Amino acid sequence: MDSHLQTAIELAVRNVAEGGGPFGAIVVTANGAVYEGVNRVTRDNDPTAHGEVTAIRDACRGEGTFSLHGATLYTSCEPCPLCLSAALWARIERVVYAADRHDAARAGFDDAEFYEAFATPREEWKMAVTRETPADLGAPFDAWNAKSDRTEY
Numbered sequence: 260m261d262s263h264l265q266t267a268i269e270l271a272v273r274n275v276a277e278g279g280g281p282f283g284a285i286v287v288t289a290n291g292a293v294y295e296g297v298n299r300v301t302r303d304n305d306p307t308a309h310g311e312v313t314a315i316r317d318a319c320r321g322e323g324t325f326s327l328h329g330a331t332l333y334t335s336c337e338p339c340p341l342c343l344s345a346a347l348w349a350r351i352e353r354v355v356y357a358a359d360r361h362d363a364a365r366a367g368f369d370d371a372e373f374y375e376a377f378a379t380p381r382e383e384w385k386m387a388v389t390r391e392t393p394a395d396l397g398a399p400f401d402a403w404n405a406k407s408d409r410t411e412y
């Protein structure tokens with residue numbers, strides 16, 4: 260097994276002993292720098308502090324960039340929709356995981372349930388997601404498109 264994946268699993272196990280969730284992740288950047296992340300949801304009262312997200316945040320902070328183009332994300336468990344989207348936004352090139360969403364479900368986590376939600380019409384979701392159409396709904400994008408010195412991402 261890839262040693263980075265092994266490290267991610269070890270981070271996850273250690274994180275349980277330290278009061279966090281059973282998830283660990285490693286980002287290896289295109290230039291070979293290694294960053295670690297563990298689940299900090301309950302410790303930080305941050306529902307978005309998943310292992311993959313904390314590893315991506317640490318890597319971006321360490322590299323001074325918002326793009327991890329060419330990086331690989333190793334994670335102890337299949338990324339949930341949040342983390343998979345974070346990897347997409349971070350322009351990660353490759354994701355390698357060990358346990359899957361069904362293993363996570365057996366441990367009481369909602370990864371598989373959320374994947375199923377994304378595969379069903381939003382009208383059937385427990386969480387209401389509705390659209391309203393105020394007259395100025397296009398103003399933020401108009402401002403963005405009019406700003407010639409914007410930083411694209």
Ligand SMILES: [Zn+2]
Nearest residue numbers: 309339341342
């Ligand atoms: Zn996640």
